Amino acid sequence: MEICTETVDRLIEICNGNGDEFLQETLCEALESFEAYHMAIYTMETKRRVYSAQSMDRQAYQDMVERLDKDRTRHHNSVLANVNLLNRMAAAENLKPVYDGIVSEERPYRREVANAVLAYVEDIIKKRG
Numbered sequence: 001m002e003i004c005t006e007t008v009d010r011l012i013e014i015c016n017g018n019g020d021e022f023l024q025e026t027l028c029e030a031l032e033s034f035e036a037y038h039m040a041i042y043t044m045e046t047k048r049r050v051y052s053a054q055s056m057d058r059q060a061y062q063d064m065v066e067r068l069d070k071d072r073t074r075h076h077n078s079v080l081a082n083v084n085l086l087n088r089m090a091a092a093e094n095l096k097p098v099y100d101g102i103v104s105e106e107r108p109y110r111r112e113v114a115n116a117v118l119a120y121v122e123d124i125i126k127k128r129g
Contacts, residue, residue, distance in 0.1 A: 001099060001101035001115050003098055003099055003116050003120035004096050004097065004099070005087075005123070006096070007086075007095045007097065007098050008086070010095055010097065011090060011093065011098075023082065027086075030086050031082075031085065031086075033075070033079050034079060034117045034118075036075050037076055037078065037079045037114070038117075038118055040068075040076075041118075042102060043044035044069065047064065076114060079113065080104070080105060080110065083099045083103050083117070084097040084103050101113070
């Protein structure tokens, strides 16, 4: 499964066309949550690589990793909620779902949505002009 860029692009066009600032902000925040999740993963993995239980107090290291993991999980849950929101926005406009799979906190669906979102972020970065 992947994010339907055509639906996202169409939602952006609709938001820009109707001038509804609340809807624009809602869409923007939902899409920005994708990158926030990406950054939470990157931050966690970077700090786990740079710091280690050998380079700092073992308990401080464990506390840091636990805090970073909770932050990543919080961002992941936000992504799931926002994908559901985007799908409702698409349905209201009679568009294909932004993500046409199961959006759930249960595995493997949780991971599948995350992979789709991360691929979408990477695609946006590659296509920047």
